[in-house]
Amino acid sequence: MAAFTRFPVALIAAAGMMAVVAAPAAAITSYPTNVVAEYVYACMKANGENRSSLDQCSCSIDVIESIVPYERYEAASTFRAMGLVPGENGALFRESAPAKAAIGELRRAQAEADVRCF
Numbered sequence: 001m002a003a004f005t006r007f008p009v010a011l012i013a014a015a016g017m018m019a020v021v022a023a024p025a026a027a028i029t030s031y032p033t034n035v036v037a038e039y040v041y042a043c044m045k046a047n048g049e050n051r052s053s054l055d056q057c058s059c060s061i062d063v064i065e066s067i068v069p070y071e072r073y074e075a076a077s078t079f080r081a082m083g084l085v086p087g088e089n090g091a092l093f094r095e096s097a098p099a100k101a102a103i104g105e106l107r108r109a110q111a112e113a114d115v116r117c118f
Helices: 002-027 033-047 051-067 070-082 088-095 097-117
Strands: none
Touching: 033 051, 033 070, 051 070, 051 097, 070 088, 070 097, 088 097
């Protein structure tokens, strides 16, 4: 009976150790998968739909992710998308100081990604 009670404890301990080992792997990426996929898809559309561009575009989003936290990436992407709205409605998203700062940070990260990956 004593051996039986030790087995679940050992199993629980092993599962706990696996969770600790697996936790950093989950923490490696902070961008949601759909955001990464969308970026890679758009990048490949712009740079060619082949294996080489897949590798380069995947590298590019990894570099951007290492420089720009997701919250700021999301803000910059929103400013950029909303800035495409013509007229006064899009002016706030094109001309405000927060918009310019966020978009500038993203452009610098993309330039670094271009240097490293392309």
